Amino acid sequence: MTTFEERRTAFGNKLREIREAAGLSGTELATVLGWQQSKVSKIERGKQTASDSDVVAWLGAVDAPEPLAEHMRAALRDLQVAQLTWRRQVRDGHRERQEQGVRDAQSAGTIRAVDIMAVPGLLQTPDYARAIFETQADLLGVPNNDIEDAVAARTARQQVLYDRSKHIEILLAEAALLHPVCPVDVLAGQIDRLVSVLGLRHVRVGVLPAYRPIPHLLPHGFTMLDAEVRFESVSGEHRITDPDEVALYRKLTDALWTAAAEGDEARAQFLRVLEALPT
Structure with missing residues (x-):
């Protein structure tokens, strides 16, 4: 696994933790967001890079506090560059x-x-x-x-x-x-x-x-x-x-x-x- 893949997996894990802390299952979050459940799963398992709008929607659905939301947006900016x-x-x-x-x-x-x-x-x-x-x-x-x-x-x-x-x-x-x-x-x-x-x-x-x-x-x-x-x-x-x-x-x-x-x-x-x- 490359460094980028490791970082993407870690980012997905953090989103999963945030979802679970909000008391939502992956299926429930997908329903709220109007997504396929597989999209939630891929993002959480680090198989797909979330877009800016994906993360904004995710954090909004779980009512994440602004400091946490800003932290995740900053982490996503670094991740999306995916620059080696x-x-x-x-x-x-x-x-x-x-x-x-x-x-x-x-x-x-x-x-x-x-x-x-x-x-x-x-x-x-x-x-x-x-x-x-x-x-x-x-x-x-x-x-x-x-x-x-x-x-x-x-x-x-x-x-x-x-x-x-x-x-x-x-x-x-x-x-x-x-x-x-x-x-x-x-x-x-x-x-x-x-x-x-x-x-x-x-x-x-x-x-x-x-x-x-x-x-x-x-x-x-x-x-x-x-x-x-x-x-x-x-x-x-x-x-x-x-x-x-x-x-x-x-x-x-x-x-x-x-x-x-x-x-x-x-x-x-x-x-x-x-x-x-x-x-």
Whole structure:
């Protein structure tokens, strides 16, 4: 269990204690709030992150005193961030984080990746991945002595692309190829890799062409592993498991695919970028 999961479980336990102190059963509280009883159970057992409105409604239903309510709201703010700082995660290098990524990808049945400023990890060449790790280590001021191990782990994760039992979709914006953090020759090799992956018929790969209107704003890239969404900010990784929020990301992903180039159109798009690279 991760630190975040432990904190969410502790938060759920506290909500359960507050409910029990008010003399309500889980079923009774669900009835008062107009929820399914399973929602109360999931929140109390730390299987679902409560939203702001969930906690406000919960505390109101049990008539919690204001000092306790404020304490719980503050605890929720910390919990909802669900932020695992990269500096802490990679303070001893990148390898451990990438090896965890291998395990997560292997255990997931559905993987849906969307990115706007980088080629998603499942499609990165070793040289492209190496450039990403080097720039990240420089920005965060963390060790870079295990970058080759991290590259090897990221490459190993790509074995899931050949597992036909998995549902895999990878969508990237053309902008990810127009503003690279790697040399031109490395980018050329990366584009060749994208073209070759289009031949994997059981893996859906698409590109959002530059200047093509998209149905909704895409503020950041993200990856959906089954019922969990992960995305990276400059300093941390965020994880979302709330069903309503995950459903919103699923809806966004579905909408973005309506604007994507796939198959021969995607191949032509990648080759146009490749041909336009400076020599």
